Amino acid sequence: MIIGIPKEIKTLENRVSMTPGAVETLVRRGHTVLVEAAAGQGSGLPDAQYAAAGAKIVGAAEAWGADMVIKVKEPIACEYQYLRKGLLLFTYLHLAADRALTDALLASGVTGVAYETVQMPDGALPLLIPMSEVAGRMAPQVGAHALEKSQGGRGVLLGGVPGVPQASVVVVGAGVVGSNAAKIAVGMGAQVTVLDVNHARLQYLDDIYQGRIVTSASNEANIRKAVTYADLVIGAVLIPGAKAPHLVTRDMLPTMKEGSVIVDVAVDQGGCVETIKATTHADPTYVIDGVVHYGVANMPGAVPRTSTYALCNQTLPYALKLAAKGLGALREDASLAAGLNTIDGKLTYAGVAEAFGLDLTPCSAVLA
Structure with missing residues (x-):
């Protein structure tokens, strides 16, 4: 799979979704990783470290053009242009507080898997x-x-x-x-x-x-x-x-x-x-x-350096599953499937549907 790591552009957001060590793991599993130039700079992780780990350093459009984009924060308005059907977006989404982003994801057909709703059987939220x-x-x-x-x-x-x-x-x-x-x-x-x-x-x-x-x-x-x-x-x-x-x-x-x-x-x-x-x-x-x-x-x-490493420690195992099997990973892992919020223009998370009075399509129906 081709995986994109864009630079975070929210005001003073200096985290990055993957460390060079995580990129190296993805590359060794046979994936292509596209890291936007300076994506890790705010966390003290220069482009040279990503290149040494096997990533290709690219511009924003190319990073967003990947099969799966892994981010930290939800896309903001100027990034909506990159949303498209077939894109697997793995990041924090917090859709229940953001109607504009919810509408953009549904209109574009993006498959949005939200860190904050990945949930273990005991109710724990490992990526939050x-x-x-x-x-x-x-x-x-x-x-x-x-x-x-x-x-x-x-x-x-x-x-x-x-x-x-x-x-x-x-x-x-x-x-x-x-x-x-x-x-x-x-x-x-x-x-x-x-x-x-x-x-x-x-x-x-x-x-x-x-x-x-x-x-x-x-x-x-x-x-x-x-x-x-x-x-x-x-x-x-x-x-x-x-x-x-x-x-x-x-x-x-x-x-x-x-x-x-x-x-x-x-x-x-x-x-x-x-x-x-x-x-x-x-x-x-x-x-x-x-x-x-x-x-x-x-x-x-x-505190981006601490936060980047803490987040990546938890997200990498799930990113590896998604990179290897795509939607198949959701079918095999119920905890990861709980992270699915949007797919092909359908809203699949009940809390978001309730927040905005939108129609809900059960996750089980779209993954069947």
Whole structure:
């Protein structure tokens, strides 16, 4: 198979989908790999390393002209021109929060396999986990920066100092993002509260932190109370492949402290904060009702070398299956088949169909 690795062009997105080591593995399996010039530069991976691994260095159009394109982020509007029937696109798609991209994929007939909806029998999301770990660990870090007075925040140090209380961090969601956010916030010395609907997750966190965090059932009353004392709220709620529910609502903002900060890691799925909107690393925050909102939709792109290697470690085994067998890989691997979102103009993922009121074609029907 001919495999294309385009350069990511989203604002300040410096990740690349495959490392030179991964390219070498693909080439050794008999595949042709086309890497767009400078695709790995932002991650400290020069073209020479890809060429040495057996890749051909090409322009954007040639990389996109491959049988399968492997990316990191979803195509943006200027890349829609490359979408076509017969193209197998393997990347993060987050379609439930992007009607324009959904329409473009359906109109073009692209076979879109989304990292974030590949799902194991136990419900685990193996291709979302590494970036959720990175984003979760970054959330207290960027939140602490946003709390600085020069950034519009309250001027509070997350860990405080002797004689001065530490900041209060509220994490909404105790999954991969939330548990990693809690870990770093505790390590930075903050007072941490975690809310979740899954009692087993709260039990787990209570056990490992042995009273160093507060756990609370996630419901409207408890969230409403928690945001009033929070210096930093971290949104960490995920419904696989579907739009995130608005748990922090617009009417809660006036009850929050002036200069408090919201970091909504769920923004690429629409956000679990009603007032969140996607921002960029170049212009990451805005203020509503005195509350600083951080809505960068590609947070791991700020630490591209770590993120690139973490992502590629998980995506390469699936990329090898797709390269070897194409759609046959989906028929043989139910977890990978769960990643199928679009094919031949048909929408095959229920969460996206529900988000936009579109017709759903079951994955089993198109792979039969």
